Structures are given as C-alpha cells and as structure tokens.
Amino acid sequence: MADNHYVSYTENLMKYMKLDQKGNAMAEYIWIDAHGHVRSKSKTVTEIPKDGFKPEDLPVWNFDGSSTDQAPGDNSDTYLRPVAVYPDPMRGVPNILVLAECWNADGTPNKFNHRHECAKLMEAHADHKPWFGLEQEYTLFDMEDRPYGWPKNGFPAPQGPYYCGVGAGRVMCRDIVDAHYKACLYAGIKISGTNAEVMPAQWEFQVGPCEGIEMGDQLWMARFLLHRVAEEFGAKISVQPKPIPGDWNGAGLHTNFSTKEMRVEGGMKHIEAAIKKLEGRHKEHIAVYGEGNDLRLTGRHETGAIDSFSYGVANRGASIRIPRDCAAKGYGYFEDRRPASNGDPYQITGIMMETIFGAAK
Ligand code: ADP
Ligand code: MN
Ligand code: MN
Ligand code: MN
Ligand code: MN
Numbered sequence: 428m429a430d431n432h433y434v435s436y437t438e439n440l441m442k443y444m445k446l447d448q449k450g451n452a453m454a455e456y457i458w459i460d461a462h463g464h465v466r467s468k469s470k471t472v473t474e475i476p477k478d479g480f481k482p483e484d485l486p487v488w489n490f491d492g493s494s495t496d497q498a499p500g501d502n503s504d505t506y507l508r509p510v511a512v513y514p515d516p517m518r519g520v521p522n523i524l525v526l527a528e529c530w531n532a533d534g535t536p537n538k539f540n541h542r543h544e545c546a547k548l549m550e551a552h553a554d555h556k557p558w559f560g561l562e563q564e565y566t567l568f569d570m571e572d573r574p575y576g577w578p579k580n581g582f583p584a585p586q587g588p589y590y591c592g593v594g595a596g597r598v599m600c601r602d603i604v605d606a607h608y609k610a611c612l613y614a615g616i617k618i619s620g621t622n623a624e625v626m627p628a629q630w631e632f633q634v635g636p637c638e639g640i641e642m643g644d645q646l647w648m649a650r651f652l653l654h655r656v657a658e659e660f661g662a663k664i665s666v667q668p669k670p671i672p673g674d675w676n677g678a679g680l681h682t683n684f685s686t687k688e689m690r691v692e693g694g695m696k697h698i699e700a701a702i703k704k705l706e707g708r709h710k711e712h713i714a715v716y717g718e719g720n721d722l723r724l725t726g727r728h729e730t731g732a733i734d735s736f737s738y739g740v741a742n743r744g745a746s747i748r749i750p751r752d753c754a755a756k757g758y759g760y761f762e763d764r765r766p767a768s769n770g771d772p773y774q775i776t777g778i779m780m781e782t783i784f785g786a787a788k
Contacts, residue, residue: 437659444518450475453522455515456488456507457651458529461496461539463771465651475521482509485525497529497537505537506530511644516610517655524614524651526644542643544787545777549639551787552780556687558760559642559776560619560635563649564678564768566670567600567628568663574628574671575599575662583627586676590625598623600662604630607649607656616649625676625729635683643773668767669722677723677730678768682775685760686783694758701783702738702747702761708782709736709746715774717767724765731764 452475457467468490476484492498492505507527515522529537536543549557567575576599577583592598604621611618611632619633632653634645650666657664669677688697705712713720713733726732731746738747738761740754746765753759766775781787 448521452480453515453518454480454485454525455518455523456509456525456527457648458490458507458527459539459541459647459771463769465647465654466490466495467651472523480512480523480525482512482525485509485512488527492529492537497539498531502532504532506532510542511648513614513616513648516613516652524648526648541771541773541777542640545643545773545780546640547787548777548780548784552784553639555784556638557776557780558636558638558685558690559772560633560637560683560760561642561646561772562631562633562679562681562683563646563666564624564629564631564680565653566626566665566667566678567603567630567657568665568670570661570663572663574626576628585674586625586627589623589627589629592623592627597627599628600630600660603657603660603662604632606660607632607653610652610656611649614648614652616645616652618649624678626671629670629676629678636685640773642776643771646772666769668717668719668769672722674728676728679723679730679764680717680766680768680770680772680775682763682766682779683760684763684779689760690758692758695754698749698753698759698761704782705747705763705779706736706738708778712763712765712778712782715770715778716765717770719769720765720767723767729764 452472454470454472455467456470457465460466470488488507489504491503493500493503498505508530509525509527511526513524515524528542529540531537569575588597608621617634617637619635621632624631634649637645654664688694721733724730724733729743731737731744737745739745740749741751742748748762748764
C-alpha cells in the first residue's frame with residue numbers, strides 16, 4: 428500500500444545497513460516530549476558489553492529542551508537518564524533502543540517526566556504484584572491527513588464490517604500492523620495481540636500483562652515502534668481519542684488491572700474494593716486519562732459518559748468492566764475503559780496505584 432518513494436528508500440537503505448560498524452553500536456535514545464509525543468536521537472557507543480547493554484552502562488545524555496517545549500531557551504539543557512534498553516528492530520544487532528527519563532539541569536525531574544512519580548508508586552506497593560494490560564487503539568492517516576484508505580470525497584460505508592475485518596475494502600494498512608507486531612516481538616515488547624477496530628483505518632494492539640513500571644515503559648516503546656514503522660510506509664499515526672466526529676468510534680487505552688490478591692480464589696472482594704475506591708476519585712482519574720476524552724466518553728460507541736462512574740459485568744457501556752469469565756470464576760482482573768488513546772500510561776497506572784493503595788512515601 429505504501430507508495431513507491433518509501434519502498435525504494437527502504438531498498439536503497441538496506442545496502443548501507445549491511446556495512447560493518449567496526450565494533451560500534453548505535454544507541455537510539457528515546458524520550459517523551461511536552462505534548463505526549465516521542466522524540467529520539469542517536470549516539471555512537473564504542474564499547475559493547477559482552478553480556479548485553481544495561482541502562483547503567485549507558486551515559487546520561489542531553490538535548491535542547493527549548494526545541495521540544497520542555498525547557499526555557501535561557502536554560503535549555505535537559506538530561507536523558509537511561510532507564511531501559513531494547514534490541515533495535517530497525518537497525519538490527521548490535522544496535523539498541525534506549526528509553527530515557529527527562530531531568531532538569533538542577534537535578535529535579537522534568538515537568539513532563541511522569542515516569543518518576545509512577546516508579547515511586549510502583550516501588551511503594553510492589554508487594555501487591557500489580558499487573559497491567561493496555562489496549563492501545565490508534566488511527567492511520569495518509570499524508571493528506573485523511574484516515575488511510577477513506578474516499579477523497581465523502582465517507583466510507585457505515586461501521587459494521589470493519590471490526591476484526593478481513594479483505595480489501597474492510598481493512599487498511601495490515602502491512603504496517605504486521606511490521607509493527609514483528610518489531611515489538613523482536614524488541615522484547617510483551618505485545619499480546621492486535622485487531623482491526625470498528626472504525627475503518629483504526630487498529631488496536633495490546634501490551635501485557637506487565638508488572639509495575641514495566642507497563643509504562645513497554646507501552647511507550649510500542650508507541651515509538653509504531654510511529655517509526657509507519658514512518659517508513661508513509662502513514663501517520665494518530666492517538667486522538669475522537670479522530671473523526673460523528674458516528675465513528677473513538678479510540679481508547681483500556682487499562683486491565685489485577686493484583687496478586689485479585690488473581691486467586693476470593694479475589695472478587697478485592698476487585699470490588701478497588702472499584703469502590705476508583706469511584707471516589709472519578710474526576711481525578713479523568714483529569715489524567717487523556718486530552719479530548721470528553722469527545723469520546725459520550726455514553727455511546729461502547730463508552731461510559733464522562734461525568735458519571737459506573738461498572739458492570741461484561742458491560743462495554745460502563746466505566747469499569749468485569750470480564751464475564753472473571754465474574755463466573757470469582758477472581759481475575761477488571762478493565763478501566765475510561766482512559767483515552769492519548770493518555771500517558773505512567774499517569775494512568777500511577778493514579779490507579781495511588782487510589783487503590785495510597786500515596787508513595
Ligand atoms: P478486550 O476484551 O477488552 O478487547 P483485550 O484482549 O484486547 O481485551 O486485552 C486484554 C488485556 O488484558 C491484554 O493486554 C492482556 O494481557 C491483559 N490481561 C489479561 N489478564 C490480565 C490480568 N490478570 N491482569 C492484568 N491484565 C491482564
Ligand atoms: Mn545541534
Ligand atoms: Mn481489546
Ligand atoms: Mn478495542
Ligand atoms: Mn477492552
């Protein structure tokens with residue numbers, strides 16, 4: 428589906444990608460900017476540890492925070508502290524992707540470094556072994572900013588045939604979806620599946636279960652890989668919660684959650700207790716569950732309304748859904764359906780921990 432420019436670019440590139448690197452590794456440092464978008468830049472690492480790279484082997488680096496709205500121009504150095512390392516599916520061995528936290532020159536966490544708080548909460552409550560599974564919905568756009576494969580004038584036929592669709596005219600961009608899936612597996616991302624969504628050109632992938640801070644790290648890396656793969660195919664990724672107004676489904680980041688107490692017999696009382704706590708802080712949660720979520724959480728198109736909290740077994744119109752088989756067994760996990768597709772997984776998983784177990788000391 429990609430046009431020839433992108434295909435030939437990739438084929439030419441392969442000739443150079445095969446060249447010997449003379450013992451050096453390319454490290455792509457990745458961070459999150461002021462707008463919840465990923466940024467990255469490359470650094471040559473001249474020594475490759477025999478037992479593989481660990482974050483502590485990699486130097487702290489920096490970037491111009493004034494160019495990303497993360498720092499003022501007169502004090503623009505922003506520091507990148509490596510926190511996780513993954514094999515690089517684009518460049519191959521021995522090259523790596525380095526997820527980094529942003530820190531200010533005075534040694535305080537950058538305003539947009541939501542990982543720092545999240546990690547403290549995960550650390551404080553680690554004994555509950557919190558597991559998360561995130562369902563990232565997103566929409567592919569072409570370079571003219573139309574949803575990929577939509578007619579130049581007008582709209583596709585109404586929703587119905589597209590969800591988990593098979594066949595031309597029903598799904599678009601399966602090449603990008605599969606390339607991303609493979610890239611995630613190569614990088615060690617715990618991607619648990621993909622599916623075409625209800626709106627044409629909209630897809631979902633799931634990551635999890637992941638324990639603690641690993642959830643945010645893995646989802647951000649999966650997002651980076653999605654933007655990076657789609658870049659090669661000439662498609663734009665949108666995580667807007669309501670990319671097309673009207674009778675078209677919005678996009679969410681359903682957050683599945685369990686603790687070790689919830690996952691064993693008698694777990695339902697822990698699930699219910701957690702849901703009660705979530706009910707008491709509905710507004711605080713909505714505040715960090717993504718921007719523009721009011722356009723999505725209308726109470727229609729498989730959502731609960733933004734101004735009311737509700738829960739139910741197998742209810743896709745509620746804020747919280749308890750899966751049918753969990754209710755039948757009496758233990759398992761629950762799904763918070765409120766987060767928008769553009770929410771920050773560190774903020775989402777962090778506030779869930781804070782609400783259910785209390786602030787970090
Ligand atoms: P849905 O039926 O809502 O579309 P999906 O199958 O798309 O659900 O996603 C479910 C997610 O929940 C997956 O990422 C999966 O790994 C995760 N998950 C499964 N079991 C648990 C659990 N016990 N705790 C937390 N997450 C879980
Ligand atoms: Mn420069
Ligand atoms: Mn799903
Ligand atoms: Mn979905
Ligand atoms: Mn779901």
